[in-house]
Amino acid sequence: MANKTEIVSTVNVETGEYGEFIVSKEVTSQNFIKVFMADFLLALGILNSKSVKVVCYILENVKYSDNTFLGTKKQIAKGCGVSEKTVYSVLAKLQQVDFMKRKSNGVYLINPKFVIKGNENKRQMIINYYKNDTSAELNEDTDAE
Numbered sequence: 001m002a003n004k005t006e007i008v009s010t011v012n013v014e015t016g017e018y019g020e021f022i023v024s025k026e027v028t029s030q031n032f033i034k035v036f037m038a039d040f041l042l043a044l045g046i047l048n049s050k051s052v053k054v055v056c057y058i059l060e061n062v063k064y065s066d067n068t069f070l071g072t073k074k075q076i077a078k079g080c081g082v083s084e085k086t087v088y089s090v091l092a093k094l095q096q097v098d099f100m101k102r103k104s105n106g107v108y109l110i111n112p113k114f115v116i117k118g119n120e121n122k123r124q125m126i127i128n129y130y131k132n133d134t135s136a137e138l139n140e141d142t143d144a145e
Contacts, residue, residue, distance in 0.1 A: 014049060053080040054090040058100075062110050064117035067126050072106040101133060109133060 009020050057080045062069050071079070073087045080087070091108075094100050100108045112126040 050080075050082045050086045051090045051093075053082055054087055055094070058094075058108075058110075059115065062115065067110045067112055067116065067130070068103075069100065069108045069110055070106055071108075075106070101130065103133065 005022060007020055007022055009018065011018050054076060057076060058069050058071075061071065061079075073084045073091070076087045076091075077084045091100075091102075095102060098111055099114050100110050102108055109130055111130055112123050116123045116126060
């Protein structure tokens with residue numbers, strides 16, 4: 001086991017404010033999740049702070065045993081302190097870029113090509129499930145949350 005400490009710089013794209021904070025993590029040889037959030041969010045086209053709150057909330061609440069996220073728009077909005085309209089637009093964007101699929105009201109499957117916790121065998125199993133999940137083709141507009 002080792003400890004990894006780094007200084008992370010951030011710029012609020014709305015206000016231009018610059019800030020730094022120290023991140024300290026315990027690194028082991030166990031499976032881990034590593035996401036480069038700035039690059040990840042830039043690739044998804046999600047750049048404002050409210051959208052980032054929604055994405056972070058989702059990532060913090062994913063059930064990594066099967067890569068599902070459970071939460072209605074109302075629950076997400078309350079958990080993030082943003083409007084349901086913001087949540088709706090972020091969820092639509094995340095589905096558009098294939099980050100996640102909507103399985104049913106308040107149930108989403110996160111694409112394991114973006115985020116996975118576990119080994120390669122588990123990743124491949126969840127990728128196959130993600131590809132073959134036909135129930136995810138529900139129309140987002142029918143979501144009565």
